[in-house]
Amino acid sequence: MKKLIALGITLFVAFQSISVSAQDLNEIVKNHIAAIGGADNWSKLKSMTSEMTMKAQGAEIKVVVNLIPKKAMRADIEVMGMNGYQIMTDKEGWSFMPFAGQTKAEPSTPDDVKAAQDNLDIVDQLITYKDYGKKIDYLGKDDVEGTECHKIALTNKEGEVTTFFIDPSTYYVIKEVSKKKANGKEFEMTKTYGNYKKLEEGIVFPMLSGGDQGEMEITKVTINKPIDEAMFQPKSLSELKK
Amino acid sequence: MRKILFMAFFLCVSATAIAQNSVSSSLFSVMEARSMGPGTMSGRVSAITGVNNDNGKTMYLGTAGGGVWKSTNAGTSYKSVFDKYCQSIGAIAIDQKNPTTLYVGTGESNMRNSVSIGNGMYKSTDGGDNWKKIGLDSTEHISKIIVHPSNSDIIYVSVPGPLWSDSEHRGLYKSEDGGTTWKKILYKDAKTGCADLLMDPNNANILFASMWQFRRQPFSFNSGGEGSGLFKSIDGGATWKEISNGLPTKPFGRIAMTLAPSNPKKMIAIVENKTTGLYISEDGGDTWKSQSATMNVCARPFYFSTIVVDPKDEKRVYRPAFEFAYSDDGGYSFSNASSDGGWVHSDMHALWINPINTNLMYLGTDGGVYMSIDRGVTWMFQQSLPVGQFYHVAFDNKDPYNVYGGLQDNGSWMAPSSSPGGVGNANWSRIFGGDGFWTVPDVDGKTAYAEYQGGNMVRVELATLKGESIQPKKTLKEEKLRWNWNTSIVTGKKNPKNLYVGAQYVYKSTDQGRNWARISPDLTTNDKKKQEQEDSGGLSADNTSAENHCTVFTIAESPLDENLVWAGTDDGNLQYTLDGGKKWTNVSMNVPKCGIASQAWVSSIQPSQFDKNTLYVTFENHMYGDHKTYLGKSTDLGKTWIRLDSKEFNSFAHKIAEDPENKNLLFLGTEMGLFCTLDGGANWFRMKNNIPEYAMVRDIQIHPKTHDLIIATHGRGIYILDDIRPIRNMNQETIGKDVYIFPTPDILLNNGRFGWGGPEVSGGWGAGNAPIKPSIQYYLKDRVTSGKATIDILDDKGNLIQSMPATIRKGINKVDWNLRGTPPRVAAGSTKMDGAGFTAPMVLPGNYTIKLKIKDKEYLSTVRCIHDNDNKDLSVTDRKLVYDKAMALQVMYTRLANTIDTIASLQAKLKADTVAFKKSKSSKVIYDDLEKVRAELMATKQTSMFADEEKIREKISELYSTFCSMEAKPNSTQLQAIESLEAELKTQEVNLDKVRKKYPGSTVY
DSSP states (O other), rough: HHHHHHHHHHHHHHHHHHHHHGGGGHHHHHHHHHHHTTTHHHHHHHHEEEEEEEETTEEEEEEEEEEEEETTTEEEEEEEEEEEEEEEESSSSEOGGGTOOOOEEEEEOOHHHHHHHHOOOOOHHHHTTTTTOOEEEEEEEEEEEEEEEEEEEOTTTTTOOHHHHHOOOTTEEEEEEEEETTEEEEEEEEEEEEEEEEEESOOOOEEEEETTTEEEEEEEEEESSOOGGGGGOOHHHHHHHH | HHHHHHHEEEEEEEEHHHHHEEEEEEGGGGGOOOOEEOSSOOOOEEEEEEOTTEEEEEEEEEEEEEEEEEESSSSSSSSOOOTTSSSOEEEEETTSTTTTOOEEEEEEOOOOOOOOOOOOEEEESSSSSEEOOOTTTTTTOOOEEEEEEEEOOOOOEEEEOOOSSSOOOEEEEEEETSSOOOOEEOBBBEEEEEHHHHHEETTTEEEEEEEEEEEEEEEEEEBBBTTTTTEEEESTTSSSEEEESSSOSSSSSSSSEEEEETEEEEEEEEEEEEEEEEEEEEETTTOOOOOOOOHHHOOOOOTTOOOOOOOOOOOOOEEEEEEEEEEEETTOOOOOOOOOOOOSSEEEOOOOSSSSSSTTTEEEETTEEESSTTSSSSSOOOOOOOOBBBBEEOOOSSSSSSEEEEEEOOOOOEEEEEOOOOGGGOOOEEOOOOOOOOOEOOSSSSSEEEETTTTTTEHHHHHHTTEEEOOOOOOTTOOOOOOOHHHEEEEEEETTTTTEEEEEEEEOOOOOOOOTEEEESSSSSSOOGGOGGGTTTEEEEEOSSSSSOOEEEEEEEOSSSSTTTEETTTTSEEESSTTTTSSSSEGGGGGGGGGGGGTTTEEEEEEOSSTOOEEEEEEGGGGTTEEEEEEEEEESSSSEEOOOOOOOOSOOOEEEOOOSSSSTTTEETTTTTTESSSSTTOOOOOOOTSOTTTEEEEEEETTTTTEEEEEBBSSSOEEOOOOOOHTTTTOOOHSSEEEEEEEOOEEEEEEESSOOOOOOOOSEEEEOOSSSSOOOOEEESSOOOSOOOEEEEEEETOOEEEEEEEEOOOOOEOOOOOSSSOOOOOOOSSSOOOGGGGGGOOOOOOOEEEEETTEEEEEEEEEEEEOTTTTTTTOOOHHHHHHHHHHHHHHHHHHHHHHHHHHHHHHHHHHHHHHHHHHHHHHHHHHHHHHHHHHHSSSOOOTTTTOOOHHHHHHHHHHHHHTOOOOOOHHHHHHHHHHHHHHHHHHHHHHHHHHHSTTOOOOOO
């Protein structure tokens, strides 16, 4: 009997993969949300601290990101014995990158702050898109690094589009391309994801993220640990605001 | 038993089918071809438009063979946005009410002999990121699209239609539902299409359409006929009235027309006629007056069909044609653009004027895009658009090798495949002018052969670019020689000193074209009815050799026997000689039996490199309206044929290439894409690999030394797919494995052959270089979505040399190891970034283990690193010395980091007891003494990247980095510097001890 059920499942999966082009967009999103742990588990997320490393030919860059959803994010970066940071809140942003020659925290432009707001809500955008008045469209299938993926466009109120590429075998997002306008120019940002891992809190999280600058491996994730909000102000802020 | 056998057979067939079907381009998607460009010479631009309310920043360009390009910065840079679709673009229109909605009509309508074909209309609603095909699939050529200014659902499309055949798909089309459905609203007959379309900006119901009767045959062109005429509608295209008052007597040819947006009653038309003229209407087209015009304004009306009035100034009229002309009096007189700043490419087809700032305009020519900021008086060339239209490509055997090729209206060029700093525009050299076709290097390494249209060929001395004409001439008794537009010039595959060219005869030279022997009779059909080119053109005579016919188009010497030579003609003959030309055998009558059209143009011949009797031939018949892909294979010198076909093919074939090492690996270039088979032609897949999926692939070469696939496209320049061995070596056994590491070739230990000359300036086109060393390549049956993937490199004793992230894509993966170990740790606390943590010494020659870890499984392979004997500056002994010294410096650097960490730890302890630190004088003194030592060890005061501070760490770092990148024996001062730094470090270590001893009772120790 078990074998018959297994065979049934196999045939069902095979059928699904054949008829996937006709699959309803909502069904794909539903499957995706289930694959990443369900909306309920994500809604319980109040803060997140992630420790990451970027490796390039043996060299290593360390990053620690503290995030309070929809409120503020701080990334502390250690490169070759130097430390810098980037802060982004729902209203302002600063960056201090001494390795790039900065000697004090410098403010982000209003456009940069606006463009970064999507990243402040760590909850998967395909869970929250309706809350923000965004819409989604199914764009068919497209190849991502050898994998034929569902392609879903998410459009915000300003018409800016983020495209998600979902692996139909796992329903994980393996690539994301967002297009925004800031500081008088259009720019495109591409991220890839891998090593999805289920955390104790029930959410499934990509522990590997690639982008234009390289690939980040998340080595540790801490959920809902209290975060001192003072860290979201740069040390030299008072001086900065003179 | 039969049933069992049948079942076994069925299972085998099924298994084979599944296995074969699993081979696709995505398997090899990590192998991305380099777009060599260049941008320094570009290709034909057929359409330009922009978003009106965006200050002209967002623009779209349509090209003859390179798809659609978008700029969001007024042309500073362009991005290709149409790579998955037909590359021949006829028209682009933006819905200015919703400017992210745009329409593209495929199939350019500049109806020259080499024009490509389209496959219908496309629509994007997101600024070109995604496209949907919306019909008119069989129109082949589209000249203009107009979107209703206030009703986005209404779209008009003018369709000249097929160039080479009758068609009912011509005419003017209208959609009232945003392109979902189409209705033909103006149609004359199967020979007459709609060439141009205008809409009155003040009244969108008023339309003007010019109808054009035209036809090409392989051997002639005719523009003009009773179908041509000018029509007006005042009810949105529901009814039409022909306009003739003041126009000349019919027949007409092509009519180009425009109206003044600021005064739509003012119209101008260039009407092709027995005497082509310019006509002006002041009453919305009801009456016309003839106006004298310059030769440039009226020249070649079938090819130059653009005339534009300034959006704000009805007096300012522009005529891009053979040259760029402008008028300041409403079209009554014209001046030509200035040549200040340099030559502007002739043959102009598209013009977009920024409607906000009408001084700013963009011009599309046969050689790319130009920008003017002074109303077209002077022009600047934009060098970042790699849309050159190559006909052929060749390579030499230098290291790095050079590529050679000729382009439509852009001469003959060459460039190195790799170059210091990466191949850029500056690396390309023009070696001959005119329209370029075959450009072939001689085996002597100093000479190349090039030509311009009609077989005008030269031997070029590459050092000086001096050219000597070598075109064979007819004898008294011979007929006039017939040279194809694209005359074949090839060197022998078996004996590269043999040089062949083809008129209706084949000529051979063994002394670089100084002397020729005619080695064949007339190999063509010699059909006199196809040799009346002097009458070609129709109403306007046009005989530029483009219609020359009954010529030898392709010649191929067998790679196995120089006496076996094949020749194919444009009128379908396929002949060979086994004795160097004494006797020829025509096998063309054998070909149609396999399903290939009779007497179709022989576009390429590939004699097999494995068997003398085997050959592959592409035929193409599009000039008779037949777009099928014809690829034939014979294994008996052409007596019998099989047709190699695939449902993946969708256009006519230009080139077949056989891999020199794997006889089952073939590449096919077609008008719409590049295809590959791994099983001798049974199954094919479309190659993507960073190449436009519908690229017009005219030629394919495979370099025998570098294993590179070199591709000539007619609209996207040259591509090089570096090292195709992963494709060559892929087999069903590998595909069946979960993970497989391909053998890594021996790696030469060096930093690559080139230095870096600094960043390339903006505005050009960069192709990069071939990889400097082999990658670690492995196959994954499935993408790794969960679990880690890493690669460890171990030495022969099992010590970990370096650990790297592994890529996780389905199919072939490539990871580059930099041949170095793990960089040292960098001490924290400096005000200056230090680069030592990014580098490590290059490993020594030896065998290394590659350990690929996927989730919890490990896969092992090996790689051998070998000393580079070509580097005479570095012996094996020197290499060992350099390595040892670099490692000594790394140890020193780590020692310094440990010392700094010790100091930081002590200082932290002192500060940790805040109360004691504030009260205790000795704690502060200890802290400050420690800080003095720290400040000698590393930069602690530097506050700006422009004020360099150098302490011991920075000195060690600089010397360490020097040794890490060293590829010569170190000089004496470099070796002495190590000792000096050792002494300096030792001094500070002693100083730290002194501080410790100075305050023996401190609690922090």
